[in-house]
Amino acid sequence: MxxxxxxxxxxxxxxxxxxxxxxxxxxxxxxxxxxxxxxxxxxxxxxxxxxxxxxxxxxxxxxxxxxxxxxxxxxxxxxxxxxxxxxxxxxxxxxxxxxxxxxxxxxxxxxxxxxxxxxxxxxxxxxxxxxxxxxxxxxxxxxxxxxxxxxxxxxxxxxxxxxxxxxxxxxxxxxxxxxxxxxxxxxxxxxxxxxxxxxxxxxxDLAALTDAEVAAGWPLPGPDDDKYTQGVVGIVAGSATYPGAAVLSTSAAVAATSGMTRYAGTAREEVLARHPEVVAVSELADAGRAQAWVVGPGLGTDAVAADLLRQVLDRDVPVLVDADGLTLLAAQPELLAARSAPTLLTPHAGEFARLAGSPPGTDRAASTAALADRLGATVLLKGRITLVADPGQSVVYGNDAQGSWAATAGAGDVLSGIAGALLAAGREPRWAGAAAARLHARAAALASGGAPIGAGALAAALPAALAALLAEWTP
Missing domain, CATH: 3.40.50.10260 (YjeF N-terminal domain)
Structure with a gap:
């Protein structure tokens, strides 16, 4: 560290x-x-x-x-x-x-x-x-x-x-x-x-994980593991307007670990067309159990989306809330009050301002920690320098992406899928967020090669980026 x-x-x-x-x-x-x-x-x-x-x-x-x-x-x-x-x-x-x-x-x-x-x-x-x-x-x-x-x-x-x-x-x-x-x-x-x-x-009070620490803590299948022990992550994302958000977040979850990815939502056909290994259904009630859930990317902000967010947050497992889910949560912060399981919120600066009532201050690390304490949830503030704070913890984790190739539409959906898979594998939220940000940055740099990319290329580069990260680590 x-x-x-x-x-x-x-x-x-x-x-x-x-x-x-x-x-x-x-x-x-x-x-x-x-x-x-x-x-x-x-x-x-x-x-x-x-x-x-x-x-x-x-x-x-x-x-x-x-x-x-x-x-x-x-x-x-x-x-x-x-x-x-x-x-x-x-x-x-x-x-x-x-x-x-x-x-x-x-x-x-x-x-x-x-x-x-x-x-x-x-x-x-x-x-x-x-x-x-x-x-x-x-x-x-x-x-x-x-x-x-x-x-x-x-x-x-x-x-x-x-x-x-x-x-x-x-x-x-x-x-x-x-x-x-x-x-x-x-x-x-x-x-x-x-x-x-x-x-x-x-x-x-500010620290960064090294690549070696990320690699050492990444969930890899052991001789006694199966798809369930590796972690089952559920994704509630996408809509008729934004089906791509569901595809990007599930693609990232599939690439991040070798457990199972479940999907519930209107983009079921699009997700299965890209990843037949995903267990995909149209209704959350039919999705089955998961060790962690991701909710919000491309979900919309209507009453149906708000009800889906409430249902997911009612589940006693780790939940990652992103994108439209954060907009809905900003209007109903009381949804977090009854939760005992970990919650990871992944706002960009604009979403942070909705949650906090004002943009991040001059000291972004202190602002992130203050919002985490106020909401009782882990907060990951996205950007070239990603910051992750747990409520009540003194050390904020940071990650320098060393470039801005991931500053592209849909890249946040990819980050959510990675971090959600790590939560399902049992990693604590602050570590999951920081490690996901590190792999996300490496995949963006690998996919780019010095030229602009889209989020699809970023997601496609995840397996190679993770393999390179793991190969550099010597136990």
């Missing part, structure tokens, strides 16, 4: 190192890490380190000191290093002396021909957008890749809020442990490199 930590905890851990902090050992390690990653980035992009040009945009304090010392180390490897000092009177003295002694230049403006720019404007304490002088410094090198020290400037460390203007980094080098913003604002942080400083921190 990868933990993402708050500023307060990181600062306390640094202070606890005592002489390592006050004696400059931590800064030396940090600067060495920045220089190493910077050199690797030059080699990757330019084919060489010697003879290349790096620009530094340097603020006051230790963050600027890290960059200045790193600039001196790069200069020793034959890199031309220019530095813009945004606060000359408050620049880190030791770092500035090291850079100038190594032959680095202090300039008013960086060269547009620079090969790499190092952003060291603010550190953990930075808030708000870039100030005019910093914005002008980066505007002079528009298009040059940026290596951010600790965090891209203009991104809040705890909430991940991205201000305007701000820096978008190709790579971010951070120290000790990742910050919350490295997940919540991952698209602005680029590739993350963590330099070990030997810090000891308490458990974080």
């Amino acid at each position: 990868i933990g993402y930590h708050r500023v307060e905890a990181i600062r306390a851990a640094e202070e606890a190192t005592g002489e390592l902090l006050t004696g400059g050992v931590l800064m030396a390690r940090a600067a060495s890490g920045v220089a190493r990653v910077g050199a690797a980035e030059l080699r990757r992009r330019c084919g060489a380190v010697y003879g290349r040009r790096v620009g530094l945009v340097v603020g006051a304090g230790n963050n600027g000191g890290d960059a200045l010392y790193a600039g001196a180390l790069l200069r020793a490897r034959g890199v031309a290093v220019d530095a813009v000092l945004l606060a000359p009177d408050h620049a880190h003295r030791g770092g500035l002396a090291a850079l100038t002694a190594a032959g680095g230049r202090i300039v008013d403006r960086l060269e547009p021909s620079s090969d790499l720019v190092i952003d060291a404007v603010v550190g953990l304490g930075g808030h708000g957008p870039l100030r005019p002088a910093a914005a002008a410094a980066f505007a002079a090198v528009t298009g040059v890749p940026v290596l951010a020290v600790d965090l891209p400037s203009g991104v809040d460390a705890d909430t991940g809020r991205v201000h305007e203007p701000s820096v978008r980094a190709a790579v971010t080098v951070t120290f000790g442990v990742p910050r919350r913003a490295h997940l919540l604002a991952a698209p602005h942080c680029g590739r993350l490199e963590v330099i070990d400083l030997g810090l000891t921190l308490p458990a974080p």
Whole structure:
């Protein structure tokens, strides 16, 4: 599990190192890490380190000191290093002396021909957008890749809020442990490199499952398993207007586990035409028993749909509610009050606003956790960064899709089918949601190959994506 930590905890851990902090050992390690990653980035992009040009945009304090010392180390490897000092009177003295002694230049403006720019404007304490002088410094090198020290400037460390203007980094080098913003604002942080400083921190309140953890926990058939012990998931989805939602959600459920998928609804013929292995009926009363249910995709919001939602929520098994089911639930939140079995809600931002009465706040992780507590249900907030919170639990799970190929109509129906199958296999809702989001993202990337896709292609890529995920894991 990868933990993402708050500023307060990181600062306390640094202070606890005592002489390592006050004696400059931590800064030396940090600067060495920045220089190493910077050199690797030059080699990757330019084919060489010697003879290349790096620009530094340097603020006051230790963050600027890290960059200045790193600039001196790069200069020793034959890199031309220019530095813009945004606060000359408050620049880190030791770092500035090291850079100038190594032959680095202090300039008013960086060269547009620079090969790499190092952003060291603010550190953990930075808030708000870039100030005019910093914005002008980066505007002079528009298009040059940026290596951010600790965090891209203009991104809040705890909430991940991205201000305007701000820096978008190709790579971010951070120290000790990742910050919350490295997940919540991952698209602005680029590739993350963590330099070990030997810090000891308490458990974080934001974390991400690794691919290995997802693979290790995925339900696979054992020698004594059958279709029932692997989990039976029921799908109530689709309508005359949206039969495709039923096809997509059942397709995903079939691909996710080797248990059984039942379907109840008006799209029975369309589902069977695609997947004859699904046990499909027209009426919920005829569907039989399931270990978990998915309700809502393409269902509609009329009285018939509302009655189906109520019937499903009355069942004492895990239930996933998505799409139209969430719209209906927003009007009747009391339907959750009597439930004792787990409930997983999977809203996008608009559906979240209907449930909560307002859009997700600046801190999307905190907003997700607050709604989960209020409704007494697990909430999965969809997006490039998916967030999953259990009611009453301190740790929110997050997943960075590392791309937006799944931003296409029907992709949410696919996610519901995956997560529903995992619920039926006995996985707890927060894990099921986070693991489903991880497979969903991998399938979207695999199906895309760099070009836009539809949800049908995403669903079709699930078996190959799951096989690749499992193959990478070594027990």
